[in-house]
Amino acid sequence: MEEKTTIAVVGGGPAGYTAAIRASQLGARVILIENRELGGACLNRACVPAKFLLRSVEIYQLIKDSARYGIGVAEIGIDMADVQSRKNKLVSELITGLTGVIEANDIEVINGRARLLSKESIEITDKKGNRRNLSANKIILATGSQASTLSVLGADSPEIMFAGDILNLGYIPGSMIIIGGGMVGVEMTTILAKMGCRVSLIEMMQHILPDEDAEITAILEDALKRDGVRVYTGAVVKRIDMGDEAKQVFVTIRNIEKTLEAESIAIAAGYEPYLDRLGLDECGVAAGDGCVKVDEYMETSVSGIYAAGDAAGGLMLAYVAMAEGRIAAENALGGHSTIDYRAVPRCTFTLPEVACVGLTENEAKTQDYEVKCGRFPFAANSAASILGERRGMVKIVADNKDDRVLGVHIIGAGAVNLISEATLAIKLGATIDDIKKTMHVHPALLEAIWEAALDAGGEAIHLKR
Numbered sequence: 015m016e017e018k019t020t021i022a023v024v025g026g027g028p029a030g031y032t033a034a035i036r037a038s039q040l041g042a043r044v045i046l047i048e049n050r051e052l053g054g055a056c057l058n059r060a061c062v063p064a065k066f067l068l069r070s071v072e073i074y075q076l077i078k079d080s081a082r083y084g085i086g087v088a089e090i091g092i093d094m095a096d097v098q099s100r101k102n103k104l105v106s107e108l109i110t111g112l113t114g115v116i117e118a119n120d121i122e123v124i125n126g127r128a129r130l131l132s133k134e135s136i137e138i139t140d141k142k143g144n145r146r147n148l149s150a151n152k153i154i155l156a157t158g159s160q161a162s163t164l165s166v167l168g169a170d171s172p173e174i175m176f177a178g179d180i181l182n183l184g185y186i187p188g189s190m191i192i193i194g195g196g197m198v199g200v201e202m203t204t205i206l207a208k209m210g211c212r213v214s215l216i217e218m219m220q221h222i223l224p225d226e227d228a229e230i231t232a233i234l235e236d237a238l239k240r241d242g243v244r245v246y247t248g249a250v251v252k253r254i255d256m257g258d259e260a261k262q263v264f265v266t267i268r269n270i271e272k273t274l275e276a277e278s279i280a281i282a283a284g285y286e287p288y289l290d291r292l293g294l295d296e297c298g299v300a301a302g303d304g305c306v307k308v309d310e311y312m313e314t315s316v317s318g319i320y321a322a323g324d325a326a327g328g329l330m331l332a333y334v335a336m337a338e339g340r341i342a343a344e345n346a347l348g349g350h351s352t353i354d355y356r357a358v359p360r361c362t363f364t365l366p367e368v369a370c371v372g373l374t375e376n377e378a379k380t381q382d383y384e385v386k387c388g389r390f391p392f393a394a395n396s397a398a399s400i401l402g403e404r405r406g407m408v409k410i411v412a413d414n415k416d417d418r419v420l421g422v423h424i425i426g427a428g429a430v431n432l433i434s435e436a437t438l439a440i441k442l443g444a445t446i447d448d449i450k451k452t453m454h455v456h457p458a459l460l461e462a463i464w465e466a467a468l469d470a471g472g473e474a475i476h477l478k479r
């Protein structure tokens with residue numbers, strides 16, 4: 015009988031567990047090495063806990079607004095201890111579910127820290143310090159990322175929080191300064207502001223979510239301000255002072271110096287691959303810009319060693335990590351799979367949600383496309399009005415020459431689900447006409463995509479001209 019290929023996967027987050035399951039489906043013997051909990055940052059400290067807290071504040075907001083639907087509620091409040099214990103219960107249920115899937119795929123899980131010894135051997139050190147060596151035909155590195163900090167005076171104070179700390183808070187802080195208006199920063203801001211915390215959000219670039227379309231982010235900024243958030247854009251942090259009396263951030267905003275003060279300070283300044291003590295240098299695995307370098311097949315500079323997910327850099331998102339883990343496994347077992355990075359949705363779970371795919375209008379113009387845009391506001395969509403979620407819009411960016419959809423940008427309720435149609439459109443090279451001729455359900459939020467496509471030619475039905 016032919017001996018099975020042994021694949022060792024380092025890291026049990028979305029990239030690692032997806033790689034492990036795919037390799038097992040393809041008939042390999044799989045060993046998954048994880049030094050913390052299965053599910054990685056995503057399940058334990060990031061996506062899932064953050065979305066649970068967002069759901070809690072969304073329900074809180076819905077109840078506060080319930081009179082609009084003729085429903086009276088006497089008194090409401092947030093019990094943070096209860097919210098946290100429910101969140102922790104959900105996380106452990108999901109870990110149990112994932113563990114069951116991993117076991118059903120006959121994957122051997124080893125708890126310990128892995129270090130590469132060669133292209134076919136790994137040293138594993140368990141929590142007690144015991145070491146063992148393991149051989150594998152192919153290795154997939156999926157070690158994830160860690161929060162970046164700032165290189166300014168005072169940023170190394172242990173009192174400064176990161177997203178993981180905010181997600182574990184057992185109380186609602188009176189006030190908080192969040193440094194960084196990217197995806198994670200605005201999600202944390204939304205959670206805290208909706209709970210009643212006074213948040214000041216600092217972003218160095220000219221608008222929050224700097225990589226997204228300015229028309230879309232202006233709507234988000236307005237929504238945050240309505241929740242009492244003070245948004246400082248074009249603001250460069252110079253120094254942080256975590257004094258006993260006051261916690262202060264010193265910023266320069268368009269040459270004007272300003273001091274912001276709050277009860278707590280958090281940094282959400284991005285994430286960097288976590289490659290600590292992984293043995294990359296010893297094995298000759300090349301790293302650049304802080305991440306493991308990979309080719310289009312997710313193979314590193316050493317043949318037979320692959321990397322996927324946050325460890326490989328690029329867009330650090332769980333679903334990108336899963337897609338990369340999947341193709342790393344396929345390629346480690348002889349495949350030639352690749353990913354179409356043009357069609358990667360970028361989702362931000364704020365209230366309202368933001369979801370975008372493809373090029374922004376500016377990016378398309380910079381790339382010399384002759385651009386035409388279609389827009390449709392949710393205020394003119396009946397499903398949005400029924401939901402009481404009239405904020406937001408859909409914006410479609412297309413190539414005026416051949417009508418091909420280049421980008422779709424959505425802010426509004428349900429945006430992270432709606433973006434799938436747009437992602438498929440970009441993946442398949444669809445045109446505005448393809449969307450126009452596709453029937454969309456009424457009354458539904460996704461009609462706004464259809465109307466935005468119609469608007470690109472001045473044909474929207476529910477817009478006054």
Ligand SMILES: Cc1cc2nc3c(=O)[nH]c(=O)nc-3n(C[C@H](O)[C@H](O)[C@H](O)COP(=O)(O)OP(=O)(O)OC[C@H]3O[C@@H](n4cnc5c(N)ncnc54)[C@H](O)[C@@H]3O)c2cc1C
Binds near residue numbers: 025
């Ligand atoms: C607050 C927050 C919210 C987010 N929300 C979303 C979201 O809603 N949707 C989304 O798509 N993305 C979201 N992300 C991003 C997402 O969490 C990451 O992109 C995703 O977790 C990356 O998956 P990964 O498998 O590459 O790494 P990870 O999930 O970080 O998993 C890596 C695993 O490797 C283990 N490990 C590391 N080194 C070793 C070693 N030497 N030996 C053994 N094990 C090791 C770690 O313990 C860890 O469990 C969010 C991030 C944050 C911070």
